[in-house]
Amino acid sequence: MAIVLQGITWGHSRGITPLLAAAQRYSELHPGVEIQWKKRTLQEFADFPIEKLTEQYDLLIIDHPWVGCAAATNCVLPLDEYLAPEYLQDQLDHSVGRSHESYNYKNKQWALAIDAATPAASFRKDLLQQNNTAIPQTWEDVIALAKMGKVAVPAIPIDLLMNFYSCCIACGKTPFENEEEVIDMETGVQAIETMKELYSLVDKKMFSCNPIAVAELMSSTDDYWYCPFAYCYSNYSRTGYAKKLLHYADVVQVNNKKLQTTIGGTGIAVSAFSQHKDTAVDFAAWIVSPSMQRTMYVQHGGQPGHRSAWTDAAANALTNDFFTTVLPVMDNGYIRPRYNGYLHFQDHAGAPLQQCLMNNNDAVNTIKEMNRIYQQSRINKKTIAAL
Secondary structure: OOOEEEOOOOOOOOHHHHHHHHHHHHHHHOOOOEEEEEEOHHHHHHHOHHHHHHOOEEEEOOOHHHHHHHHHHOOOOHHHHHOHHHHHHHHHHOOOOOOOHOOOOOOOEOOOOOOOOOOEEEEHHHHHOOOOOOOOOOOHHHHHHHOOOEEEEOOOEEEEEEEEHHHHOOOOOOOOOOOOOOOOOOHHHHHHHHHHHHHHHHHHHHHHHOOOHHHHHHHOOOOOHHHHHHHHOOHHHHHOOOOOOOOOOOOOOOOOOEEEEOOOEEEEEEOOOOOHHHHHHHHHHHOOHHHHHHHHHOOOOOOOOOHHHEEEEEHHHHHHHHHHHHHHHHHOOOOOOOOOHHHHHHHHHHHHHHHHHHOOOOHHOOOOHHHHHHHHHHHHHHHHHHH
């Protein structure tokens, strides 16, 4: 009987299309294996615990902040026990930024970096040229363009939170340096006030837009010329994908320092409950291999996690130099916490931040509430660990 693997991923062309193509090719190379991929929205992933999905699926596309939970529950395989050290060393040596490292927790490799992303700037080259406007280089440039109504930026809670981390770093401190507070009050308030400069100027509908929605707006209308930071999608820089082409750029300087954005991307993990662990691991290692990543994976709309694809001439020709342009932003990226309990903070701390930016609420009280949620997430971690 044929081996059938079930996989779960997220529902965007970047997330599903390269997996479907790879699954078809893998089945052709291994006639006794069939891999069926299903997709869920990003919100569905947030609403349903991934550890529960491991009971239903052999292969899972995950976000790296979840690996603390993976380590606590052992619901996915530690891939370092299944893959050769030489293979894993190649993945580390050719990581896009800290993508590979982000799935390593407590000295175990819980997933392989199949996809790499971070907030980067995007723009409509045609509109900037038509209006004799340069690509912004500084925060002041962004504010000037926002005053003209030409800036789009995602402002749902999760994206605001990721950008808050970046603004904290730009203001001189890195978040999560201790278990008592996300950030010290002075730095946190300064970061929020910096964000208010921008978010008080943009269209209010941005507060319901994620990065995909912003990319769709920018590529389907002529209303917006520039986005200073949103999780990047190489799809929109490919001719024919959208009505209008998006180009990407490095992020601007804030306080005379280049913004350090919060890396995202996804990893491929193998369920500990799989009845076909060896086959699932083999597929995961194959699709993340350099030869697959820089050819079939990127050719079918993927945004690879292996550096060889980001420096590949054909991949860059396909995407109007998306990969070489965004690579420095990736290499400078900030990696989020991954402790077991962090996802509670990530799921809840963006809401008070959004309310603060939408309604010009008091920044001090907002930081206090975010710190309360942070302490709660730390308590949850200790409670889970004790069970």
